[in-house]
Amino acid sequence: SAVISQKPSRDICQRGTSLTIQCQVDSQVTMMFWYRQQPGQSLTLIATANQGSEATYESGFVIDKFPISRPNLTFSTLTVSNMSPEDSSIYLCSVDIWGDEQFFGPGTRLTVL
Amino acid sequence: AQRVTQPEKLLSVFKGAPVELKCNYSYSGSPELFWYVQYSRQRLQLLLRHISRESIKGFTADLNKGETSFHLKKPFAQEEDSAMYYCALRGGAAGNKLTFGGGTRVLVKP
Numbered sequence: 001s002a003v004i005s006q007k008p009s010r011d012i013c014q015r016g017t018s019l020t021i022q023c024q025v026d027s028q029v030t031m032m033f034w035y036r037q038q039p040g041q042s043l044t045l046i047a048t049a050n051q052g053s054e055a056t057y058e059s060g061f062v063i064d065k066f067p068i069s070r071p072n073l074t075f076s077t078l079t080v081s082n083m084s085p086e087d088s089s090i091y092l093c094s095v096d097i098w099g100d101e102q103f104f105g106p107g108t109r110l111t112v113l
Numbered sequence: 114a115q116r117v118t119q120p121e122k123l124l125s126v127f128k129g130a131p132v133e134l135k136c137n138y139s140y141s142g143s144p145e146l147f148w149y150v151q152y153s154r155q156r157l158q159l160l161l162r163h164i165s166r167e168s169i170k171g172f173t174a175d176l177n178k179g180e181t182s183f184h185l186k187k188p189f190a191q192e193e194d195s196a197m198y199y200c201a202l203r204g205g206a207a208g209n210k211l212t213f214g215g216g217t218r219v220l221v222k223p
Contacts, residue, residue, distance in 0.1 A: 031209055042199065043213045092157070096209045104157040
């Protein structure tokens with residue numbers, strides 16, 4: 001299994017600003033994923049972050065808006081840039097353990113005013 | 114493209130009654146199907162996967178490739194089963210990415 005922590009757990013931000021969300025895992029993992037869960041919606045994959053390579057973004061998500069870093073095998077960050085109220089969501093990171101099970105972080109609840 | 118559909122947004126049952134959460138998928142290859150659960154104030158966690166063919170917390174799910182379904186069932190619902198349930202698919206060209214259904218909220222009434 002894996003224990004995942006995210007910082008911050010929640011934040012309220014002004015439109016036009018940026019927020020960086022951190023995801024820390026207690027073991028080394030190859031694949032990390034970032035999801036968005038908008039109010040009342042399901043989880044939508046934003047991007048896959050592999051250590052040592054550029055993140056792979058899903059359709060509808062771009063690097064300029066959601067830059068991702070993956071400096072090592074236990075850590076990743078997602079930045080939500082130039083925020084608008086439509087970016088208000090829960091952002092979750094997850095890790096894939098040996099292609100078997102995905103474990104999820106507790107989420108970061110973002111409110112943009 | 115792969116897609117997961119959960120037609121019911123809300124299921125409300127009485128304690129002790131059977132509950133069935135529907136999940137249908139579209140995928141051209143051989144998918145892996147999962148059920149994830151999120152209890153109140155807890156993180157999303159794996160409930161069961163089709164390849165293990167096991168019962169977890171009294172829940173079972175059978176992959177029906179002919180009907181492209183992976184319905185979740187429990188014969189006698191308990192109040193602690195009240196949660197949000199997500200069906201998810203992982204397959205082939207998508208690598209290890211999960212595609213989630215819209216989710217079904219289960220409310221078990223006393």
